[in-house]
Amino acid sequence: MSFKDLPKIELHCHLDGSVRPETIIDIAKKEGVDIPSFDKNEIKRQITAPLECTSLNEYLKAFLVPNLVMQSKESLKRITFELFEDAAKENVKYMEVRFAPVLHTVKGLEIQEIIQSVIDGVKDSEQRYDIKGNVILSCMRNMSSDKALEVIEKGKAFLGKGVVAVDLCAAEEEGFCEKFVEPIALARKYGYRVTIHAGETGIGKNVLEAVELLGAERIGHGVFIKDYHEAYKIVKKKNVVLEMCPTSNVQTKAVNSFNEHPIYNFYKDGIKVTVNTDNRIVSDTNMTKEFDIVSKEFNITYEDYKQIYYNSVEASFTDLETKERLKELV
Numbered sequence: 001m002s003f004k005d006l007p008k009i010e011l012h013c014h015l016d017g018s019v020r021p022e023t024i025i026d027i028a029k030k031e032g033v034d035i036p037s038f039d040k041n042e043i044k045r046q047i048t049a050p051l052e053c054t055s056l057n058e059y060l061k062a063f064l065v066p067n068l069v070m071q072s073k074e075s076l077k078r079i080t081f082e083l084f085e086d087a088a089k090e091n092v093k094y095m096e097v098r099f100a101p102v103l104h105t106v107k108g109l110e111i112q113e114i115i116q117s118v119i120d121g122v123k124d125s126e127q128r129y130d131i132k133g134n135v136i137l138s139c140m141r142n143m144s145s146d147k148a149l150e151v152i153e154k155g156k157a158f159l160g161k162g163v164v165a166v167d168l169c170a171a172e173e174e175g176f177c178e179k180f181v182e183p184i185a186l187a188r189k190y191g192y193r194v195t196i197h198a199g200e201t202g203i204g205k206n207v208l209e210a211v212e213l214l215g216a217e218r219i220g221h222g223v224f225i226k227d228y229h230e231a232y233k234i235v236k237k238k239n240v241v242l243e244m245c246p247t248s249n250v251q252t253k254a255v256n257s258f259n260e261h262p263i264y265n266f267y268k269d270g271i272k273v274t275v276n277t278d279n280r281i282v283s284d285t286n287m288t289k290e291f292d293i294v295s296k297e298f299n300i301t302y303e304d305y306k307q308i309y310y311n312s313v314e315a316s317f318t319d320l321e322t323k324e325r326l327k328e329l330v
């Protein structure tokens with residue numbers, strides 16, 4: 001199977017983890033941004049996490065440099081366009097990109113301008129390539145719940161115009177969900193769909209709470225439901241979809257190696273799994289590579305690929321018409 005040629009759907013991809021090194025250098029030159037090096041290989045080294053990374057917290061350090069050049073409308077639009085361009089070139093037909101607007105306010109951009117710029121980048125790419133996209137607003141769970149509330153309030157006007165969902169991301173502490181019950185409930189009331197990073201760093205209970213307290217329909221990673229029966233049960237019973245990212249999970253040491261990844265066991269047991277990159281540059285990967293890894297480790301068949309593709313279409317936060325069109329592609 002050539003996964004490059006097959007149509008693919010990506011539901012879990014962070015904008016700031018997917019910035020081309022040459023673009024970082026180019027924007028830094030144009031906008032006079034102070035970055036640690038103007039050498040492409042050195043920038044690439046600094047923004048790519050090694051497979052021998054020791055933890056999620058170490059992995060997250062790779063995002064510092066990209067965010068330095070993500071502080072203008074033009075750069076946000078360009079970086080989004082280029083991400084979709086890269087995805088389209090490997091036959092990704094639909095992608096949901098996520099980003100945390102608060103990280104792009106350092107030089108005075110307003111939250112609304114930030115969201116609009118990313119949507120503009122998506123729209124540009126849709127004009128140029130055979131790809132469609134939507135936007136997920138991430139809230140930083142290491143910040144206050146008021147910050148999340150602000151993003152949810154300001155993003156509300158973009159629902160149905162490119163924004164589809166809200167997410168909580170960043171370092172994972174046990175019991176983080178409780179702090180965000182109110183803002184996420186409000187988001188649901190406004191019409192945002194909900195996906196939450198949880199169970200990425202050993203804490204399966206967070207998945208249970210993300211579903212029960214926050215109403216998560218999808219879980220970013222969810223690896224550690226494997227060790228927490230109640231979480232496993234609710235994910236299976238409620239058909240909560242797991243956005244799994246094999247390379248990233250090895251880098252953050254959610255699993256020690258690819259063959260220890262629970263994705264295939266979950267899949268065989270009827271859990272709705274999907275395959276994603278998490279971060280194309282930080283994890284030095286793309287959808288083709290992720291499927292190649294899953295295929296190599298677990299010998300998946302074309303039928304398995306198709307099932308995972310359908311899982312992704314069904315779990316996507318796009319409209320019915322787009323879902324139907326995507327289904328026809330395989």
Ligand SMILES: [Zn+2]
Nearest residue numbers: 014197220278
């Ligand atoms: Zn993620």
